[in-house]
Amino acid sequence: MLQSSLIRRPAGAAAAAMARSNGRAANGKSTPVQQMSAKDTSSMVDAAATGRRGTAKMNHNAAATARAATDAAIAAGKRVAQDAATNAALAPGSKTIAFLGFGVMAKAMAVGMQSAPNSPFGKYVLCDNNRKVLEGAASAITAAPATTTRDAEAAIVDADVIVLAVKPQGMTRLLKRLPLKENHLVVSIVAGWSIDRILSTLPERDPAKQPRVVRTMPNTPLQVGKGCTLYATSEACSEADELTVEAMFSSSGIIEPLTEAQLDAATGIAGSGPSYVALFMEALADGAVKQGLPRDLAIKLAAHTVEGAAAMCTEAGGGLHPAILKDRVCSPGGTSIHGVTELENHGVRKAIIAAVAGATKRSKELNKI
Numbered sequence: 001m002l003q004s005s006l007i008r009r010p011a012g013a014a015a016a017a018m019a020r021s022n023g024r025a026a027n028g029k030s031t032p033v034q035q036m037s038a039k040d041t042s043s044m045v046d047a048a049a050t051g052r053r054g055t056a057k058m059n060h061n062a063a064a065t066a067r068a069a070t071d072a073a074i075a076a077g078k079r080v081a082q083d084a085a086t087n088a089a090l091a092p093g094s095k096t097i098a099f100l101g102f103g104v105m106a107k108a109m110a111v112g113m114q115s116a117p118n119s120p121f122g123k124y125v126l127c128d129n130n131r132k133v134l135e136g137a138a139s140a141i142t143a144a145p146a147t148t149t150r151d152a153e154a155a156i157v158d159a160d161v162i163v164l165a166v167k168p169q170g171m172t173r174l175l176k177r178l179p180l181k182e183n184h185l186v187v188s189i190v191a192g193w194s195i196d197r198i199l200s201t202l203p204e205r206d207p208a209k210q211p212r213v214v215r216t217m218p219n220t221p222l223q224v225g226k227g228c229t230l231y232a233t234s235e236a237c238s239e240a241d242e243l244t245v246e247a248m249f250s251s252s253g254i255i256e257p258l259t260e261a262q263l264d265a266a267t268g269i270a271g272s273g274p275s276y277v278a279l280f281m282e283a284l285a286d287g288a289v290k291q292g293l294p295r296d297l298a299i300k301l302a303a304h305t306v307e308g309a310a311a312m313c314t315e316a317g318g319g320l321h322p323a324i325l326k327d328r329v330c331s332p333g334g335t336s337i338h339g340v341t342e343l344e345n346h347g348v349r350k351a352i353i354a355a356v357a358g359a360t361k362r363s364k365e366l367n368k369i
């Protein structure tokens with residue numbers, strides 16, 4: 001049985017995984033092909049080979065049919081082998097994960113990951129430059145044993161999955177002597193740093209010996225289980241690697257696969273977005289204070305209004321298009337349309353589009369700094 005069925009998947013990721021997983025049933029359960037043993041697999045491959053020898057004696061149509069059967073048998077055999085690898089990769093508690101940099105985001109990620117049922121991570125290594133950060137860090141990890149170190153090389157010795165979680169400006173210093181190898185799955189949360197740049201900064205130059213890399217962009221609401229994480233994978237990554245990454249983030253919100261080219265724009269909306277929404281809430285509260293409400297109440301009302309409106313636009317809340325929500329609130333000649341008119345007069349829509357463009361541009365620049 002595939003461990004992937006244990007992962008809470010958002011619709012987009014599920015669709016992407018379905019596209020990747022040829023023979024897998026829509027409900028995530030193994031098909032009869034997936035339930036075959038390794039012995040079955042080898043008999044299928046043997047049968048496929050025998051099938052190949054026989055085709056020479058057949059007529060053209062029969063040969064084509066035999067070839068198709070052969071290819072299907074080989075594909076099915078490969079699928080079984082892949083699924084066995086995926087099961088092994090996601091076996092509960094089977095993996096060691098090392099965080100290089102254990103600041104705000106890494107800690108939020110690690111804490112969120114622990115609530116995932118049947119997590120593949122059975123051991124945590126927390127590495128940070130900063131002694132203060134490491135003080136008490138291991139006590140944040142309650143689901144599995146955790147150790148701390150200030151030595152990045154020592155941290156990766158027994159690790160299967162390595163999370164890069166330092167600031168973009170600290171990446172060159174971290175990576176240039178780090179002996180990452182092909183048996184490592186590297187998951188970067190660092191803004192702007194492309195997969196190519198990560199690989200070309202590592203000391204190992206032989207492509208066959210380099211680690212598999214997944215570039216992600218999480219956002220801070222993952223601290224409260226409401227994060228948005230986007231990710232793109234290097235060519236060497238397997239389906240098991242993608243499922244491993246989904247297992248890391250899916251208990252802290254939604255996770256969606258993207259092309260790497262889309263990740264800068266995703267940074268512009270989701271990575272940086274909480275700061276725009278915070279500014280909007282603060283301004284809402286200022287407006288209410290100006291109209292005479294006490295500050296505490298104004299902030300509470302601003303936050304709950306944003307949370308409530310957002311919930312109506314998510315799938316769980318009915319998936320309303322924001323324009324429909326706005327139109328429903330704006331009754332003819334009413335208060336809301338007068339407020340919306342003021343926002344439009346002050347160019348709020350234009351300013352927000354420019355904010356996403358500015359953050360996207362900065363994300364691209366960070367790949368060069």
Ligand SMILES: NC(=O)c1ccc[n+]([C@@H]2O[C@H](COP(=O)([O-])OP(=O)(O)OC[C@H]3O[C@@H](n4cnc5c(N)ncnc54)[C@H](OP(=O)(O)O)[C@@H]3O)[C@@H](O)[C@H]2O)c1
Pocket residue numbers: 100101102103104105106127128129130133150152165166167168170173174189190191217218219220271
């Ligand atoms: N915050 C967000 O909203 C957000 C969202 C998405 C992605 N990210 C990305 O997440 C990454 C981390 O952000 P953060 O806010 O968590 O930063 P942070 O709180 O500053 O954490 C980074 C930690 O890494 C340590 N460090 C630096 N170089 C190191 C090294 N060579 N070995 C071990 N530890 C090292 C730092 O220690 P020192 O301070 O002593 O150097 C610091 O404690 C960034 O690349 C950022 O782009 C952040």
